[in-house]
Amino acid sequence: MQYFNVGKIVNTHGIRGEVRVISITDFPEKRFQKGAKLMLFKEGEEPIVLEVKSWRKHKNFDLLSFEGYESINDVERFKGGILKVSEDQLDSLGENEYYYHEIIGSTVFLQDGEAIGTVKEILSPGANDVWVVQGEKGKQYYIPYIEDVVKEIDVEEKRIIIEPLEGLLD
Secondary structure (H helix, E strand, O other): EEEEEEEEEEEEOOOEEEEEEEEEOOOOOHHOOOOEEEEOOOOOOOEEEEEEEEEEEEEEEEEEEEOOOOHHHHHHOOOEEEEEEEEEHHHOOOOOOOOOOHHHOOOOEEOOOOOOEEEEEEEEOOOOOOEEEEEOOOOOOEEEEOOEEEEEEEEOOOOEOOOOOOOOOO
16 A cells, blocks of 8 residues: 655644644645544554544644544654555646645656756645756756646656746746
């Protein structure tokens, strides 16, 4: 079974068993809804299944609590853990919608075939996602995921073809 990251537990919050999570999912409202099952992976430990008891936004974090973990003492050991969902929890997406793991690691090309670099991370600053592309010579490019720029995505081949707007790659 394959698992996909949805968040990282960075700290505890308060004394009632809440944890601070940095979300790395497109769908926090689905992944962190009450009753959702998440796997907690931590270096050197067996993964454990957690059931979401509550979820709320607080500043730049998602605050989660889990069924059966009522105090800070119960969740202290979760710090540094990665929350994941199993492959069978992924939904099929609409046309031109992709999971982060399908885009990250893809090679970006110009329409003439010239390679620009590899997608290292995805930022979600507002209206559209921005792909951070690491260029061959260490330069970083910020590619907006908009129709005018991104012309073709092949998730099987991990290939993306773009037509950059003027000044985008300068």
